[in-house]
Amino acid sequence: MKNLEAVIPAYNEEGRVKNIIEILKSSPSVKKIIVVDDGSKDDTYNEAESAGADIVLRHSENKGKGTALRTGIEKVKKDTFLIIDADLKNFKNEHIDLLLKAYQKTSGAVLINGVMDRGEANQISKDFDKLITGVRLLTKTVWDEVKKDKNSDGYEIDYLIYSKAKKKGVVKTEVLPGLSQYKKTEKIGLFKGVLTHAGMFLKIIYGTGKRKLTRKTKRISSKASFTTGKKRRKKLD
Numbered sequence: 001m002k003n004l005e006a007v008i009p010a011y012n013e014e015g016r017v018k019n020i021i022e023i024l025k026s027s028p029s030v031k032k033i034i035v036v037d038d039g040s041k042d043d044t045y046n047e048a049e050s051a052g053a054d055i056v057l058r059h060s061e062n063k064g065k066g067t068a069l070r071t072g073i074e075k076v077k078k079d080t081f082l083i084i085d086a087d088l089k090n091f092k093n094e095h096i097d098l099l100l101k102a103y104q105k106t107s108g109a110v111l112i113n114g115v116m117d118r119g120e121a122n123q124i125s126k127d128f129d130k131l132i133t134g135v136r137l138l139t140k141t142v143w144d145e146v147k148k149d150k151n152s153d154g155y156e157i158d159y160l161i162y163s164k165a166k167k168k169g170v171v172k173t174e175v176l177p178g179l180s181q182y183k184k185t186e187k188i189g190l191f192k193g194v195l196t197h198a199g200m201f202l203k204i205i206y207g208t209g210k211r212k213l214t215r216k217t218k219r220i221s222s223k224a225s226f227t228t229g230k231k232r233r234k235k236l237d
Contacts, residue, residue: 001100003031004137005076008053009068010035010086014042016182017086021051024084027093029100034075035086038068044086066157073143083161085134087182095176099137102174110169111161112137114176122175130173132158134181142168 006024010017017035024030034055035048039062048056055075059068069083080103082096095114102112114135118125138161145164146152152160165171 001080001104002029003078004029004080004082004096004100005032005034005078006030006082006084007069007072007076008033008035008048008084008086009038009065009072010040010044010048011038011062011065011068012040012042013044013086014040014047016088017044018047018051020084020086020088020091021048021053023091023093024082024096025052027096029096030082032077034072036068036072038062038064064154064157066153066155066160069157070147073147076140079140080137081140083134083136083138085181088135089180089182090178091135092178095135095179098174098176099135102172103137106170106172108170109172110139110142111165111171113162113171113173114179115173116179116181117175117177126173126175130171131162134158135176135179136161138165139169 004027008017008020008024021033021035024033032055033053035053035057037045037048037056037058039059045056045058057071057075059071073081082099084091099112099114103109106112113130113133114137115126115129115133118129132155142161142165145168146157146160149160162171
C-alpha cells in the first residue's frame with residue numbers, strides 16, 4: 001500500500017515531533033504528513049514546519065487530543081490512514097511496514113494497533129495498550145463512526161477508536177519491536193507528570209463511563225416509551 005497519510009496530534013512536543021516527521025518522510029509508503037499543534041506553548045509548530053510536514057495546523061488554545069485528531073483528519077483524503085503520536089521513542093520505518101503487512105494480511109481489517117515493546121510483559125500489557133495506543137492504521141469507516149461522538153475531545157478518543165472499530169470489522173494488534181514513549185514525567189517533571197498521567201486515565205475512564213450511561217439511559221427510555229404505548233393501545237382496544 002502506497003500514498004498513506006499520517007496525522008500527528010502534538011502538544012508541547014518541541015524536540016520530539018521533528019524525529020517522528022523525519023521518519024515518516026523517509027517511508028516510501030507515506031505520502032502526506034499532517035501535524036496539528038494543539039495550542040502548544042513551545043516551538044512545536046515551527047519545528048513541524050521546518051521538519052517538512054506537508055500540512056501544519058494550529059489551535060489557538062489547547063483543546064485536547066480528540067479535537068486535534070478531528071482537525072487533522074478533516075484534511076485526510078485516503079480511505080486508510082495513520083495516527084502517530086508525537087512523543088514516541090525508537091519509532092522506525094519497520095514499524096510502519098509491520099502495520100501495513102498486518103492490514104494487508106488480515107481480511108476485513110478496519111484497525112491495526114501498534115503497541116509498545118514491553119519485553120517479557122508484552123502478553124499482559126498488549127491487551128491494555130491496544131485500547132489506548134497512539135500508533136494506529138485505520139479506515140475512514142471507523143473514523144466516520146468515531147466523529148459522531150461529540151463527547152470525545154481529549155484522551156478518551158483513543159479508546160473510542162478501538163470500541164468503534166470492534167463493531168465495524170476486524171481489529172489486529174502488533175507489538176512494535178523497540179518502540180517506547182517519552183513519559184509525562186520526562187517531559188514536564190515528576191509532579192506535573194504524575195498529575196497529568198493520572199488526569200489522562202481519569203478522562204478515559206470518565207468518557208467511557210459517560211457514553212455507556214448515555215446508551216443505557218436511551219435504552220431504558222426507549223423501553224419505557226414502548227411499554228407506555230403498548231398500554232395505551234390495550235386501553236383503546
